[in-house]
Amino acid sequence: MILIKDAIQQVKDNCKPLLKEVIKPIEKSGNYNLYKDIYATINMPPFRQSAMDGYAVHLHKDLNYTLVGEIKAGDNGNPILKPGDAVRIFTGSPVPDTANAIVIQENVSVKENILQTEGNIVSNQNIRPLGEQVTKGNLALPKGTKLTPAAIGYLTGLGITDVSVLKKPSIALVTTGNELIDAGQPLTYGKLYESNSKMLQNALYNLKFYDVTLHKIEDDFNKTYSILNTLINEKDVVIISGGISVGDYDFVGKALDALEVDTLFYKVKQKPGKPLFFGKKDQATIFALPGNPAAALTCFYIYVYTALQKLMNRDSIELPRIKAKSNSEFNKKGDRPQFLKAHYSNQSVTILEGQSSAMLQTFALSNALVFMPSTTDKININDQVEVIVLPI
Structure with missing residues (x-):
């Protein structure tokens, strides 16, 4: 079992920037990064x-x-x-x-x-004056610049209609489990509505990653092997939800072994999200997240987010961490570091009730995670705690 800091470092070390070029219309280039320098073809302004x-x-x-x-x-x-x-x-x-x-x-x-x-x-x-912002032939924006609304407005003002940008990764979201059915179907005894795919898809959309496909796999080794083999060969990132544990009907780990995926770590000393897998094969980055929804989303924000930013060659690749005053008490059980669902506001943070890895209701009210290290057994009111601000 790997420590959190070592797991994060493994993600950083093994996710290399894609550095692939794609041409986008300027109006659809928001949140991309420039693939190469852009030089002004006119003066701006073009007259006094x-x-x-x-x-x-x-x-x-x-x-x-x-x-x-x-x-x-x-x-x-x-x-x-x-x-x-x-x-x-x-x-x-x-x-x-x-x-x-x-x-x-x-x-x-x-x-x-x-x-x-x-x-x-x-x-x-x-x-x-003529060319006050930029003169013809000079650098307008350097490569790597993130295309914000202001950057898009600036380039459009220079007469630019298409831009060369860094390709965003193609992503497959895979859910496993015979007990899972789609929302809208009759809920029979023993079945659950599958929610992780829509949850993670929306998390990706919120981060402006739109090249996302959804896949559902039954609890069957051959089907798991076949579908994962196809996706690993086609996609830049494969995110699997569930099936990574060691139960009789958990086939994800067995299929990844059979596919000769390089296991960089499996299981992290943390709560929630201990049964987390990270691996690589050829161009594909592979995460197998826990099936419990709150654990899956926590692992997404701590590890998958970092991987995606690294693949995009961005400077800030982890979510911001700040210190804040706790409005709550919390007693930790066990020695694993814990990510606690919380609400942050005005330099203080409230740890919410309902920290189970299976419960999303609390997560739905959260905008932050409080990190409780292994050396801390209790958080008291007014203690300074580490807060991870979520991108929501």
Whole structure:
């Protein structure tokens, strides 16, 4: 049985970035990372641009200017202004080459065609220079940049319609168990509605991983072997829920052995989620999670999340851990470190009732996990505890 810190390190060491290129339309590239540097093909802004509503002037020694025209956003005229001339101008409009300052409308008075300004005017004030954000041919965004809404807006403003991004992993979610049926079917005695696939699929969608397929395997060795063999050859990540223990009808471990999957660890000294498997074969990263729903989701956030971030070549690959004051008491049984379902708010955290690995009701009310190390037997009210903030 492996320690938590060693298990996490095994995941980090054995999940190598995919570094595969895929072209995405800019509007569908959110949360991807750039595969390569992007260079500007235009200046941004592509012309001298007014930063304010006001008047573009050709400076001279007097405070009065002659109003000779108007320039709206989208106009393509470039009137020649003599010293002492001014044009009405609006935010985003092109600034004439012969204008060297913009006076905001609040600082002028206009009578007929004479513009009277207040105070000193500084050269180039309120003018966005050509290429202020980026100049043509220069680096717009470096490779590896995560495409946030702001990044997408910026690149679109440069006229970019498609981007080269790092491919996200293809993922198979596999559930096992003859007792499991789909929601919506009649629930007969001895059957349970299968929930782990939808739970884990939604966790992946929440992290913007959408290349996800669902598969159900009966408790049969040959079927387990066949389906896992296909998925391991086709997918980047295979996540199995259930069937990894050593019962007479748990065939996942036996099938993985028969498939010659390299076992990097099996069983972690933790609660919940002790029967966790992590392995590799060829390009595939393989997790076999416990069948109990709360244990499966806990293992997903601690280990699978880290693997996915590493495959995407991201810098922050573990969920954030912070210190917070406990609003609750909790007594730990046994010597295994424990992940406790909790709710974090305003620098304090409440450990919730119902910590069973089979219970999702408490998890549904949680936004964090409190980590209780093996050296701690009891948490008291006002103790400082380690909190793992969940991405929900």
